[in-house]
Amino acid sequence: MTDSAVITNEREAGFGDYVALLKPRVMSLVVFTALVGLLVAPVPVHPVVGFAAILFIAIGGGASGALNMWWDADIDRIMTRTQRRPIPSGKVGSEEALALGLALSGLSVVMLGLAANVMAGALLAFTIFFYVVIYTMWLKRWTPQNIVIGGAAGAFPPMIGWAAATGGISVESVLMFLLTFMWTPPHFWALALFMKSDYSEAGVPMLTVTHGHDATRRHILAYTVLLAPVGVALAFTSIGGPATLAAAVVLNLLFLKGAWAIFRRSTEQAVADSYATEKRVFKFSLLYLFAMFGALLADATFRALGWGLHIWP
Incomplete structure (x- = not known):
């Protein structure tokens, strides 16, 4: 688990550092597949509802990324590929990442449920839980099948988009x-x-x-x-x-x-x-x-x- 006291901020975090904490490249895939799931559904969705649904799905995906970086900060400091991430580089504190991730998780789930339907909100909540708890905290450091089972988290967005339109699976x-x-x-x-x-x-x-x-x-x-x-x-x-x-x-x-x-x-x-x-x-x-x-x-x-x-x- 992350030791929040290991690294202190070298400078005050900027807006770009918090954006990086949300894993924008991963978020782009989440948004695209969720959008396709919503648009190909047989039920027409009002543009405002559709925009809100995709926005909150994106926020939920970003929240998952922030919580993943919070938990994995210790190994991110070791891996060359991840050393420049906001927490290991000292740009964002671990407590900040945890608070942001939790706040955005709650916001995205509640607002998606209100904007679209309960099924979509529930699927988003389960996706965040699966990615953070099942994959990040458990499978990733325990089994070589981490990617196989944990891959389910990244596969849910089109189902969430579909559920936002239809209310079902x-x-x-x-x-x-x-x-x-x-x-x-x-x-x-x-x-x-x-x-x-x-x-x-x-x-x-x-x-x-x-x-x-x-x-x-x-x-x-x-x-x-x-x-x-x-x-x-x-x-x-x-x-x-x-x-x-x-x-x-x-x-x-x-x-x-x-x-x-x-x-x-x-x-x-x-x-x-x-x-x-x-x-x-x-x-x-x-x-x-x-x-x-x-x-x-x-x-x-x-x-x-x-x-x-x-x-x-």
Whole structure:
């Protein structure tokens, strides 16, 4: 757990430091997938209600990030990738991060429940709890399956967006959840392959640390294979269409090609070219998720314009 007295602020925190505490890059993914979940839902949402829902989902995602940084400040000081974060760099105090995270969590959950519905607020509350308590405080430092189980937290936003519009859960929202859930392990394990020393030094039991690179490569390939049918299945639901099917086929083939390339490599080959393949697959995985949700949004737009087609039934 974080020792709040280890580092004192080197200077007064600025607005940008508090924004960084909310993990804006992660928040952008949360906002986008939640927005798609809301927009592709079969129930029209008033623009003001929709804006409020996405705003409070974003605030809830930022609150999770702040609480994650508060708890993980000790290992963030060790890992090269995270040393410049607001708390380990001394720009924001641990108590401030905790207070901000708790305040924003309460605000986002209550206001989403009032602006949209109780189901959406409850799902957001569970998401924050899952990410902070189940993943950050428990799984992350306990099991190499931390990313697999903990990935559920990042997969809930499209379900929350859908619930904000419909007040419930459906096959479509579950498949959007599964798309992000199955995408998370190969995405993060590709990163872990070329960031292994960071996790090892921090004592985080990432799969690369506990089982080695060969096992990690096998897992990346396996989860990429399992991911492919989810995207294809989405194309055959009420929110899918030709754009989703085309994206699923092309993107999954490219992702599988990258996962296969990683699987076939030895550690010596990866080190020799500075993990070029792993870095390329990691970057592609970011494009993959945005493109898949973008395709769902495209099909919804086509239907709104009267141009859309349902593949099945």
